Amino acid sequence: MASSETAPAAGQRAKGLAPFLRSQMRNIAPFLTLIFLSGFFALASPSFATIDNLGNILTQVSVTGIIAVGLTFVILCAEIDLSIAGIANVTGIAVAYFTLQESYVNIPNIPLAGAAAILLALLLCAALGLVNALGLTVIGIPSFIMTLAMMQIAAGISALLVRGQIAYKVPSLITTLGSGSIGGIPWIVIVAAIMLLGGHLVLTYTRFGRYVYMVGGNREAAEYSGLNVKLILGAVMVISAVCSGIGGMLGVAHFGSAQQNEFDTYLLDSIAAVVVGGTSLFGGRGGIGNTIVGLFVLGVLNNGLDHVNIDSFLKILIRGVILLMALIINVYAQRLREKAAD
Amino acid sequence: MPEGRSPILELQGITKSFGGVEALRGVDFALLPGEIHGLVGENGAGKSTLMKIIAGVHTEFSGRFLIDGQETHFRSARDAHAAGIAMVHQELSVAPDLTVAENVFLGNQPTNRLGLVQWRRMAREAGEQLSRFGIDVDPMSRLGDLPIGLQQLIEIARVLFSGARIVILDEPTSALSPPEVERLFTTLRRLREQGTAIVFISHFIEDILRVSDTVTVFRNGRKVAETASTATSKGALIEAMIGRGGEALEHSYSDDLMLPRPSDSSVVLKVDQLSLARSLNDVSFEARAGEVLGIYGFMGCGQQELSRILFGKLKPDAGTLAVDGKPKTFASTAAARRAGVALVPESRRAMLFHQEPVYKNISISILDRISSLLLKPAQERDIAQRQVEQLQIRPPVVGLDLGMLSGGNQQKVALAKWLTYPPKLLVLCEPTRGMDVGAKNDVINIVRDLRAKGLAIIVLSTEPETVLSLADRILVLKRGAVVREFKNEPVSKDRLLEAA
Incomplete structure (x- = not known):
């Protein structure tokens, strides 16, 4: 995991083990958390550590994973995108809006061919991402505020499209990718894996990826x-919005319906996955490897809590506490690293 | 050196290393009460590291640390502060949006019983303190509105009057005008009478010799000399600093220097009637290939803004730029870079990535030339390695994080960024500020090489020596306007200062 950090790490090994471990705290801590949580649930419940359940966890984190790919880019640049869940929702609704629905669905929609519906939905999320981009860079609205507004705008478009109704049909390609499987492996897991791998390759091996790290590391110097x-x-x-859109389309197929407020929990989950994984909120450090570990920490936590006998209302609180702990580690790791580099 | 007093601070056998690189090797250092102790040495010699240990910034080191004869170990800068140690860092750390009085009392404003700030008392006391320092300024004015030199003086005053027993000043005079330096020295001498121990770090050896009682010289992490300042000379100190005959290196520029006949090579940059709000007023000049144009002026004369406009970071209110005869309006720094303009700003922090390895710092500006989509790390490292060897950057390890390098070496990395594919126009702001004699000389030689290769170079500086050592032609900038041009005529430090 986190191989984007191995290149600088190799140069630092000469410094001795303790400073090396300190500088790598942000990669090590989430991994230890994952091992600890997995061990705990494996001991606490016999049904947790099974191949079947691993499949469940992978499926459960897939939509979050797809959205988190784009968010990782944003957070690496020391920005934030709060409109991810909103854009996922509106894109999922849009692709259903452009698909022929059963006669009992009372939405005045515009049915098109499957490919056209997918293309239009992708254009929509890219356009919303572009609005975020222009607001942030041309007008100079902080991303926190800009995407907060976009969250509301996306929710508004969603509301206008479905008008309180629920749509069920999406193009067959989306249905397959969202809810089908091949050789026993759900397509949605494969898509998430490909997108995570793609994100990792872009960040690690392309010029654009380097620029993302440099802009996040020191924007003035960039x-x-x-x-x-x-x-x-x-x-x-834009990348973040398009990843959210893809996650939204597949999510709608996965859940079997497109409706208002369907993705609300994915905002916190995606941010948590990126940050719990150890990508720095101050930018420039971390990567997709970290996000994958973060996804598993959240996935194991959510899934494991279902396997042990626990008050379901307490689960929400536990998740909140885990997130807080991860944030503390994130900020602390940054400080340790700065000290090591001082 | 005062005799018969026991040291207020004593360090024995201090060793400190940063990831295998030893910054200090077995240094002994003692400070007496009522003493001004000057510290000189090249960049990376270990002065700043030692001071940061004393001020509690670096807490991990080996060796003994005694205060008033008691062995002590600080865990933070706060501990050091509680023990009466205060430090003025090289870089300004004031709150520009607060008033002068608030800055003077930063962190301990006088309050009444309800915990509310007593503004009138604060303003009165701040005014009294500052006037003892010879600073006449309205305590309720916004600090950021004052000239930089005055801001620095106020910051120094805050530390000096904080009641500290040990005061460390790191390059306090670099942004001060001569009369301001004089005021600072008067105050330092008065504090010495009261028994305060003062450590004074500076590259201006004349300043060190004038104000300090004792001088300690560092070289390569070792203390190589400690002597009474009356028993040494500038030449002797420079020789101790660099370990070789130093006479030829440090030119005093008090005599006239003949500027060459103006070059008639092609005009690379033409600036016409540039104006910017309160900073620049109708500035016009040309920069030619193979020529170094020096732009000299006091702090705040508009140099900084001018350099930012040339690199597309600021937009002028009026006026035009032309590169190679083509009019340009730079929408971004990227556009300026594409047009062949490069800038090295005065602050290294502003252009380097401290947590990234040296080779990524060097390759960042040229990535689009060596790779289209995919990175080529091997080639990046090769290019960086060549630059590191050519500019003699120490240590010559391109995989090391930039933050591990000393200031002078970081400055060379900042230059190296632009040298693989040299630009048409290189703009250097304060290229030698805060550098020791050896590193200064290296930078001067690099710039001369580039000039010989036909680059147009603009050097902007507030230090007359920097401009005089580099420039073929000199413009003097005063309150945002060009007031004098020196070309093909004799020039000296005095003439420059007079024009500004």
Whole structure:
């Protein structure tokens, strides 16, 4: 995991083990958390550590994983995107809106061919991402506020499209990818894996990926190096919106319906996955490897709590506490690293 | 050196290393009450590291640390502060949006019984303290509105009057005008009379010799000399600092220097009637290939803004730029870079990535030339390695995080960024500020090489020596306007200061 950090790490090994471990705290801590949680649930419940249940966990984190790919880019740039769940929702609804529904669904929609519906839905999420990008870079609205507004705008478009109704049909390609499986492996897990791998390759091996890390590491220096910082920031906002859109379309197929407020919990889950995994909220550190560990921590936690006998209302609180702990580690790891580099 | 007093602070056998690189090797250091102790040495010699240990910034080191003869170990800067140690860092750390009085009392404003700030008392006391320092300023004015030199003086005053027994000043005079330096020295001498121990770090050896009682010289993490300042000279100190004959290196520029006949090579940059709000007023000039244009002026004369406009970071209110005869309006720094303009700003922090390895710092500006979509790390490292060897960056390890390098070496990395594919126009702000003699000389040689390769170079500095050592032609900038041009005529430090 987190191989994006191994290159600088190799150069630091000469410093001795303790400083090395300290500088790698953000990669080690989430991994230890994952091992601890898995061990705990395996001991607490005989039904947890089974192949079947591993499949369940993978399926359960897939939509979050797809959304978290784009969010990882955004957080690496030291920005935030609060509109991910809203854009996922509106894109899922849009793809259903452009698909022929059963006669009992009372939505005045516009049925189109499957490919056209998918294309339009993708264009919609890309356009919303572009609005985020322009607001952030051209007008200069902080991403926190800009995407907060976009969250509301996306919810508004969703409401207008479905008008309180529920749509069920999506294009067959989306149905297959969202709820079908091949050789016993759900397509949605495969899509999530491919997108995570793709995100990792882009961040680690491309010029754009390097720019993302550099802009996140020191935005002023990136600008004084003659990088087009605004273009890079704009690009990550669009990437985030498109990943959210794909997650939303597959999510709708996965759940079997498209309706208002369907993705609300995915906002917190996606941010938590990225941050719990150890990607720095201050930008420049972390990567998809971290996000994968974060996804598993959340997945194991959510799934494991269902396997042990626990008050279901307490689960929400436990998740909140785990998130807080991860944030503390995140900030603390940053400080340790700065000290090691001082 | 005062005799018969026991040291207020004593360090024995201090060793400190940063990831295998030893910054200090077995250093002994003693500080007496009522003493001004000057510290000199090249960048990376270990002065700042030692001071950060004393101020509790670095807490891990080996060796003995005694205060008033008691062995002590600080766990933080707060501990050091509680023990009466205060430090003025090289970089300004004031709150520009607060008033002068608030800055003077930062962290311990006088309050009444309800915990409310007593503004009138604070303003009165701040005014009294500052006027003892010879600073006449309205305590309720916004600090950021004052000239930088005055801001620095106020920050120093805050530390000096905080009641600390040990005061460390790291390069306090670099942003001060000569009369301001004079005021600072008067105050330091008065504090010495009261028994305060003062450590004074500076690259200006004349300043060190004038104000300090004792001088300690560092080289490569070792203390190589400690002597009474009356028993040494500038030449002797420089020789101790760099370990070789130093006379030829440090030019005093008090005599006239003949500027060459203006070059008639092609005009790379033409600036016409540039204006920016309160900073620049109708500035016009040309920069030619193979020529170094020096732009000299006091702090706040508009140099910084000018350099930012040339690199597309600021937009001028009026005026035009042309590169190679083509008019340009830079929408971003990326556009300026594409047009062949490069900038090295005065602050290294602003252009380097401290948590990234050296090679990524060097390759960042040229990635689009060596790779289209995929990165080529091997090639990046090769290019960086060549630059590191050519510029003699120490340690010559391109995989090391930049933060591990000393200031002078970081400055070379900042230059190295632009040298693999040299730009048409290189703009350097304060290229040698805060650097020791050896590193300064290296940078001067690098710039001369680039000039020989036909680059147009603009050097902006508030230090006359920097401009005089590099420039073929000199513009003097005063309150945002060009007031004098020196070309093909004799020039000296005095003439420059007079024009500004």
